[in-house]
Amino acid sequence: MSGLSIAVCGAGVIGQAHIRLIQALPARRGWLKGIIDPMPQAQAQAEMLGVRYSEHLVRALDEWRPDAVIIASPNALHVEMAGACIARNIPLLVEKPLADNVADAFALAHLAEERDVPLLVGHFRRHNPVMRAARDLLAKGGLGRLVSVNADVTVCKPDAYFNVPWRTQSGGGPVLINLVHDIDALRYLCGEIESVQAVTSNAARGFEVEDTAAVLLRFTSGALATLTLSDATPSPWCWDQTSGENKDFARHQGQCYRLCGTEAALELPGLIRWHYAGQKGWTQPLSAQPLAYEPGDPLALQLDHFLRVARREEQPMVSGKDGAATLAATMAVLEAARTGRTVTPARNCQPA
Ligand SMILES: NC(=O)c1ccc[n+]([C@@H]2O[C@H](COP(=O)([O-])OP(=O)(O)OC[C@H]3O[C@@H](n4cnc5c(N)ncnc54)[C@H](O)[C@@H]3O)[C@@H](O)[C@H]2O)c1
Structure with a gap:
């Protein structure tokens, strides 16, 4: 079987990780057909790697196929x-948010879905074996019935991070940039989110x-979650x-999610x-049992999965609907905070 030819559109921070993989x-299994990005350094990189280069996605799709x-x-x-790829029946991985x-x-x-084109959304944390x-x-049922979840997302971004103006403005904050990953992870682990307060x-x-x-999240299962987010806290x-x-982040001991069920x-x-x-009972000692799993690089595993999705051997682990539902729940956080109301995340997959 010959490998799939893959084009990468956008050769910035995450695009470079995809190119490397x-x-x-x-x-x-697969090979880099070319890079699409209007920046001159992308052209230089394509030349250095001996792959095709284009400034325009549509042109590249039609010429390179x-x-x-x-x-x-x-x-x-x-x-x-994404619409241009779908119109040409080309399977695609779209970075988050969709x-x-x-x-x-x-x-x-x-x-x-309507055109039956495989679409995977890049919430790569789901591919982490853990x-x-x-x-x-x-x-x-290893925890019994899930009752409550705590998730911490407390970090300290360096001051230089904020030299880029959009990161200090509405929409550029840690809810949409960071919390979106945790909301997706919790949807994956705990099921659909019914309501959001924030x-x-x-x-x-x-x-x-x-x-x-x-x-605060309420899942349709009835489980409740508390998430604490800050990008200003060492x-x-x-x-x-x-x-x-x-590997870009220093690694520390510690746990950031706690899921509590009726049994464990x-x-x-x-x-x-x-x-x-x-x-x-709370007077009795609890035992802590580290469970075994085979670690793996989630971005590399995501690419492996994408190749199988593109060959139609597997359904996308993060479908378009999933990516949209995660975005809806994340936007619901901002709406809940703005209005002071409890918000039900949008779940409509049909165009209006
Ligand atoms: N999955 C993750 O954990 C993760 C991490 C980082 C970023 N992202 C997502 O990936 C996307 C890119 O983020 P980034 O941090 O790499 O941004 P970035 O700014 O570093 O890179 C974006 C690249 O797109 C290029 N570009 C701009 N216009 C283009 C066009 N018309 N055609 C082709 N390329 C064009 C830019 O020149 C730049 O090289 C965003 O959607 C972001 O949310 C996901």
């Missing part, structure tokens, strides 16, 4: 670019955009700094299950 694939495309461009371009608004995200998900192990444990604050950094949020308690899945509790990313070995 594609270049590392055995040729029988790649087997699959990864869209890693700015959010506002995702819908139009779109820059919920209606467009659902419309895009619907279009891909996530899969946790989900399997929950599915087989309070945000910009008091720590004083920018227009929020730096901190406290969020703290190890977040997925990026405790899971070790992204689970800490992540350590995959530590707490339960009563003997009699149940």
Whole structure:
């Protein structure tokens, strides 16, 4: 079987990670056909790698006819670019968020389904084997019935991060940039989100955009979650700094998610299950049991999965609908904070 030719559209931070991983694939699985990005350094990189280069996605699609495309461009371009791939029946991986608004995200998900074009959304945390192990444990009742969840997303972004103006303005804050990953992870682990309450604050950094949020979720299962978010707090308690899945972040011991059920509790990313070995009750000692799993690089596993999705051997682990639902729940956090109301995330997959 010959490998799939893959084009990468958008050769910025995450595009570079995709390019590196594609270049590392055995040729029988996949290979980099070309890079699409208007920046001169992208052209230089394409020349250096000996692959094709274009400034324009549509031109590249029509001239190169790649087997699959990864869209890693700015959010506002995702819908139009994904639409161009879908119109040509080309399987695609779209970086998160699927779109820059919920209606467009659902419309895009619907279009891909209607045209039967494989679409995977780049919420790569789901591909972390520890996530899969946790989900399997929950599915087989390893915690009993899920009751409550705590998730910490407390980090300290360096001051230089905010030299880029959009990161200090509405829409550029940690709810849409960071919390979206945790909301997707919790949807994956705990099921659909029924309602959202939230309070945000910009008091720590004083920018227009929020730096901190406290969020309450109710899942359709009835389980409740509390999420604490801040990008102004020196703290190890977040997925990026405790899971070790992204080598750009220092790794610390500690757990950032706690899931509690009627029979046991689970800490992540350590995959530590707490339960009563003997009699149940708060006067009794709990035992902590680290569960075994085979670690793996979630971005590389995502690419492996994408190749199978593009060959129609597997259904996307994060479908367009999933990406849209995660975006809807994340936008619901901002709406709940703005209005002071409890918000039901949009779930409509049909265009209006
Ligand atoms: N999955 C993740 O964890 C993760 C991490 C980072 C970013 N992202 C997402 O990936 C996307 C890109 O983010 P980034 O941090 O790499 O941004 P970035 O700014 O570093 O890169 C974006 C790239 O897109 C290019 N670009 C702009 N217009 C283009 C066009 N018309 N055609 C082709 N390329 C174009 C830019 O020149 C730039 O090189 C965003 O949607 C972001 O949310 C996802």
